[in-house]
Structure formats: structure tokens, C-alpha cells
Amino acid sequence: METLLDPALQSCPYAYYQRLRAESPVYRMPDTGFYLITNYELCREIIREPDIFVSGVTPMNLNPEAAPEEVSAIYRDHGWMPAASCSTSDPPRHTQVRALLSKLFTTAKVRSMVPHIRETAHHLVDGFMTGGECEFVNSFSHPLPMIIIAEQIGVSTRDLDTFKEWSDAIVEMFGMMISRQRQLECARLIVDMQHFFKQQIDLRREHPQDDLLTILADSRYENGQEIPMNELLTIVTVDLLASGNETTTAGISSGTMLLAEQPQLLATLKAEPELIPVFVEEVLRLESPAQGMFREVVKETTLGGTFFKPGDILSLRFGAANRDEAEFPDADQVNLQREKPGKHLAFGVGRHHCIGAPLARQEMLISFQVLIQRLEDIRLKYPAKAHPYTPSFFGRNLQALDIEFKAAR
Template sequence: MSSTSIDLFDPDIQRCPWEAYRSLRKNAPIYRMEPSGIYLITSYALCEEVIRQPDLFISGVSPMALRPGGVPEEVLRQYTDHGWLPRASCSTSDPPEHTRVRDFLQPLFTAKRIRAYEPRIREIAESLAGQLKPGMSEDFVALFSHPLPMQVIADLLGVPDGDLGQFKVWSDAIVEPFSMMISEAREVECAALVVEMQHYFKNLLEQRLAEPQDDMLTEVAQAGEGNDGFNLEEQLTILTIDLLASGNETTTAAISSGMHLLCQSPDLVGELQGSPDKLRNFCEEAMRLESPAQGMFRQVTRKTELGGVTLNEGDLLNLRFGAANRDESRYDRSEELVLDRPKPGQHLAFGTGRHVCVGAALARAEMQLAFQALLQRFNRFELAPDHEPPAITPSFFGRNIECLHIIAT
């Protein structure tokens, strides 16, 4: 594939971007993609160089605003007339806003706190694994990889179990616009759904202020008090984007991709069952190879040079974590799942530096406990022969398997 013709907005390339990434790393690791003008950064070293300079390459870029014409007026009206205009999320903001939100979020996801919650994650994983019928063709995404992180984050937030079905609709409505590949009509529809969710959480925040509980909703509600507290727009952004959407969509993608890898390499199941200590390495390698967040934006704040290429103020970069994580100059056998890889957690699936994923410890725990439960119950996983190969949701941002029909025995 010629690097002069690569357009990552092409769904056909997104289904299997690895050849395109190889070509870019070899021929043009800093590649200006036309007609968008976005620079794709595909080598590990160059991504790391950008991340090390967060004030030169800032994160305050809204993917939704990059579409031609910007955010549609009707989308803005949905928020301003019926709800609250979302603020920049933790991952798409810069200091001082970023620092303020991150300082609130970090204590919610400490290693100590996640360890204390692991028995509940294990309970959810074992319950969902028990619902998979041996020998039957079933959609793994619908039955396992989507409900697990959704139940976990809903449980941590403290929302009623009966509302989980609606959470899927709302969560999709938050994430889809970030794909940069949906119609304007769908974008308006998504905005209306997000407004529904805003009112839902506003009511819960008011309830928690009146009757505090031991959950994250109470902590967000109480963080809105005082002169320095978060206003309602900020509270709703933290709940809907930083906690709900960020807390389940990428984890769902990671678990789905991990199962797809097990189906493609049946010998891995026996190896992991025989050496349970390798399960952590399997999860890290699955995240490295598949990178649920394929790319994140940065914007140049002043004229500079990167890898011999001159960049001007305002230029947009997209750090392609999915390409950097398979960089042959960084990893031996870079496109293989290697269970005994030294330091398996050294990848960019969670980002690094100032914007490293604040929920990484929770995502890792969910993924490891998910596969632990599955490997204890089943000895083999295969793709169901009566279904098409797994479809990838068209998205410039993420890599999500829409459905994954498997047979577990």
C-alpha cells in the first residue's frame, strides 16, 4: 500500500489498518493526510516525543468541532435550549482545567480502591460467563464484553440496576460523535440522547446532596459545593464523559478484541490455563495489538520541527497509538502476541504522561478478571462458522468490534 494514498477515514482501511500503519511507519511516519490536513504520527518514538512536550502539543482539541463547518447549529441548540453544553473532557483539555478535573478523578481510581473492589468485578464477570451457553453460537459483545464494564461503572457510580439498558443507548450517543464519521442527523439525535442523560444525572446529583451514599455520584455531587466547586456543566461532563463513557467503551473494546485473539489462536487458551500468571501479559499484549483508542489529537502551539518535518502553529496531529504499539523498531515480533514479552505494560494503549488514562488500573482489573472467569469455565473459544467475520465500527478514534459471534465449549 502506498503511503501517498492512505486515508484513515476509509472504513475499509479501518477494518484492518495494520498494513497502512506499516507503510506509514516505513515511508512517512509524519504523514499529512489529505484532504483533512491532519498529520498522522505513527512511530512510537515520535508519539513519545510529542507526549513529552504537552505545552508545545496541547490536547484541547474537540474531534466533533473538526468536521467541515464545525459543530452543527442544531446540535448546539439541543444543548443550549434543552440541556447543558458539555465541557472538554479530561482527555481533551489542558491546564488549568485539566489539572482541576484530574485532581478530582485520580483519588477515585487508586490502586488500593480498585483492589478493594475486585471481588465485585469478579462476581460480575463470573455471573456473565455463566450466561454463555456451552456449544451455542452467541454474541460475546452483547452478552459479556459490553455489560461487564457497564455494570462495573454503574455500580461504582451508584445508579439503579434497572437503568443499565438505557445506559447503553446513552453511552453510544456520547461516543459516536467522536468517531467523526456519523451523519449530521445522527449527531443531532445523539445530542438529544445526551441531554436526556444530563437530566437523569442532574436529578441523581440532587438526591445525593440530600441523602449522601457511599458512591461516586455522591462524591461528584459534593464536589459541586463551595466557591471552588464544579458547576453543573462540569459535574455532568465528569459523569457522562469522564466516568460513564470513558469508563466502559474502551474496556468493552479491549475485552472483545482479547476474545477475538483467543478465537484466532486456540492454543493460547491451554497455555493460559496451564500458566495463570501469564494472564496479565495476555491482557497487556491484547491491548497493545488492538489499541481500543487508536488515536488522540494534539495541536501545535508554535512553529516547531518534529522528525525533520516543519509544523506550524495550529497544525493538528493525530497520535496513532494503534500504529506506535506495533512499531517494529520498538518491539521484537511487534505484530505477534508474545506472552513472555519483557515489561508487557510498556505500550501506549492508555496513553502516557500528563494524559495517561486515569482509569487504567480499573480497566486492567476488569480485563484480567473477565478472562480469568472465562478461562475457568471454558476450554475452547472459536468464531461461529455461521456468521460473517466480526465487523468494526467505523471510527477515526477507536477500534470497536460491533458483534462477535463465538462458540465456547
């Protein structure tokens, strides 16, 4: 029996999603007991009822090989017990954290970052331009958002490899696809990251700088409450560092693979660069970087003909809902003339709409503008080879993307 916990199925889950939408849009996974919600309208309905379907679900504890006690001991004895992230919390914590994060990513702040994002994109292209080929994830789609968020936080970009190792540890824990031993390794890496940022926060309190760490170090919640260190560290490590780069990396990688696979698409965007913003939205819809998010039922309710009781766990499959033919004509195709291209659920809606969405969109937009301007004839170096994705119940991240190209004349 097919299961979404199979990495092979995760590498291309869309035919599976299509069958579920047609036959069982509310599908209970026999191996986990989770309910997969795969059509657009049902996902929207659940998101609109955040007090019935709450977000405070800890994905790490849902891993079939979960080791919550051993992991907790590592945090308790050597670091700080992580708090719930903004995306996996409910009021009042969610309200507090979202209010704080919203001050960090204002429209004016993101707009001010545009010249530096563009400069960084050009600099990264300069690094591989003359070779005519590159492994794109390591050369561009990973370093760009990591450089931007690291600089905004206020830490040296010389440590990008370490930040990636730490960020990967957080994402792997959320992805629910790692062994018990790897969970313990990830917990130790996260503790290392906690100590690094605890030291940085202490330094900012003594010597303020013009960065997000200084803002956070001096912040209190809106009710005047001091932010406990474990919550402050979760905001920095999960809500900023990991969330600030992983999904954007996935979006840039997926979009570049589409350009490499569809030469006419690249030609159209070269001729009509004003369509690149629509292309960004189509990439987000087609290859949703966050394939799913959990909700827990807290009140008896019926949805899509299925009765739910308190404690039932739902996985909203954004990757499926965003290809729902009932909502998006030609759902499996890039349509640069699509009406309301931002209607997808890639960033969520309502209370849990991703607060970093404006920055992610800007980074994707500038990346594709620079790549389309400077490269021609982008193609897969190994067209017959399957492209590996990081096994994850949550995300959709290409591990590597080997491309060839010509420098634009």
C-alpha cells in the same frame, strides 16, 4: 487514495500503518489536513511536550460533516453545554478534573472492587454457558464494565440498555464518522442523559449515598471553587460513564477474538494462568482500544523532519505506534514472554495517562481469568465472515463477536 476515514480501512488498519511508518511516519492526510504520527518514538516525543502539543482539541468539530452551531443550540436551549473532558483538556481545567477523578479511583478503591468484578464475570458466563455459543459483545464484554461503572456511580443496572445508548452517543460524536443528522440525534440523547444525571445529583445532595455521585455532588475543586453543573455533568457522563466502559469493552472483545483465532494461545494460558497479565498487555498493545488522540501545535516546532506551525492538528496513532517493529520485536504477534509488556501507549503516558487504567486492567484481567478457567475450545462461529467494527477515527470496537465453546470440565 486510501484514507483512514474509510470504515473498510479502519476495520484492519495495520498494513496501512506499517506502510506509513516505513515511508512517511509524519503523514498529512490530504482530505483533512491532519498529520498522522505513526511511529512509537515520535508519539512519545509529542506526549512528553504537552505545552507545545496541547490536548484541547474538540474532535466533534473536526468531523467532515460537523454541525457545531446546530449541536450547540441543542445543548444551549435544552441542556448544558458540555465542558472539555479530562482527555481533551489542558491546565488549569485538566489539573482540576484529574485531581478530582484521582480520588475516585485510588489503588485501594480498585482493589476493593475485585471480588465484585469477579462475581459479575462469573454471573455473565452463567448466562450463556449452557448454550455452547453466544454473541460475546452483548453477552459479556459490554455488560461487565457497564455494570461495574454504573454501580460505582450509583445508578440502577436495570437501565443498562439506556446507558449504552447514551454512552454510544458520546463515543460516536468523538469518533468523527457520523452524519450531520446523527450528530443532532446524539446531541439530543446526551441532553436526555444530562437531565437524568442532574436529577441524580440533586437527589444525592438531599439524600447522600455510598457512591461516586454523592462524592461528586459534594465536591469542589482543590482551590475551593464550586464545580459548575455543566462541568460536573461532563465528568459523570464522559469521564466516568462513557470512558469507564467503552475502551474496556473493546479490550475484552479483542482479546477474546485472539483466543478464538489462536487455539495454542488459549492452551498456553490455561496451562500457565500466571501469564494472563502479560496477555492483557499484549491485547492492549495489539488492538489499542483508543487508536488515536489529537494534539494541537501551539508553537512553531520541527518534528521528524516536518515543520509545524501553530494550529496544526496531529493525530497520535497509538494503534500504529504500538506495532512499531523498531520498538516491539514481532510486533504483530502476541508474545507472552515480552520484556516490559506494559511499555505500550494504549493508556497514554505522562500528564494524560488514563486515570482509569488500573480499573480497566483489573476488569480485563479478571474477565480473561474467568473465561479461560470456565471455557474450552473457544472458536469463531463464522470463521470466514468479516467481523464488523464501529466506524470511528478514535476507537476500535467490535460490533459483534459470535463464538462457540465447550464448558470446561
